[in-house]
Amino acid sequence: MESEYRIRVAAEFCVRGRAESQNGKLINLQLAMQQDAITSLIPCLSKPGEGVYVTASTIISLKTVVERLTAPFPQLNNIPVSALGLGPVTTGDIFKAHKLFLEGGTGNPLFATVLAFSVPLTRNASKLAETLGVKVISSAISVDHLHRQFEEYTNELRMEKQKTEAHDSAFSPCVLCILPKCVLNKEDPIVVGVYVLEGSVSVGTPLCVPNRAFINVGRVAWIEKDQQPVEDARQGEKVIIKIVSADPRTKQLMLGREFDVGDVLVSRLSKRSIYHFIIPS
16 A cells, blocks of 8 residues: 555654664664554555545654544544555645545545644645645644544535535536537636537536536636627537636646546536436446
């Protein structure tokens, strides 16, 4: 496992750095203890992309944090952990957390989170996290404090979701097919020609990709038909749409990377049961 390998190498480097003047037996003993701690963490980990990314200052601290987060305690829910890090939160940690989140395919923003215990966040990592939409929660007080901060973040996301669902219910369902020969811009913003296969699409409609675990693509910023702006397009029409990120704090997905021209786009509504259309596979 990549997390295990990374921590093992970091631990070996750390131990050797602290014991350069000591004999090899002590180094080997310390490495064995570190390896035992790492091995004991593996059963605690969830599938990649189905948990948070946790990093701490030492192997022992990391072991304590992971065991505390993944075990149910009174008044606190257990937090699934899918990947581990050691030392300061760097751009590498942010890239890893973002990659695992996308590969997991759950679309749950909670899993695009780094929990950092008693380690600093580098400036470049902070900027990258903001760009990629990775949430970094840190604490040097206690593991319980880190846990409660995550619970607060969970509640914030729940409230945002309720507001979004209330807003999205105002839009009609639609199924759009991307026209392969009319891809004008692949990201930030996405500008493509589409064919309205079912329903109707209007300015402001939130779109997602059902074949990719309903990942959010963004919102329709404008619609153009026959070189003229229009407010909506109905079944059977071909139009050009501009799609922007639904959340300005996060980086928009890229056409050709996270989803393809062969994927259909559908309006994201509060209940998936509202889709009465047969979505092409």
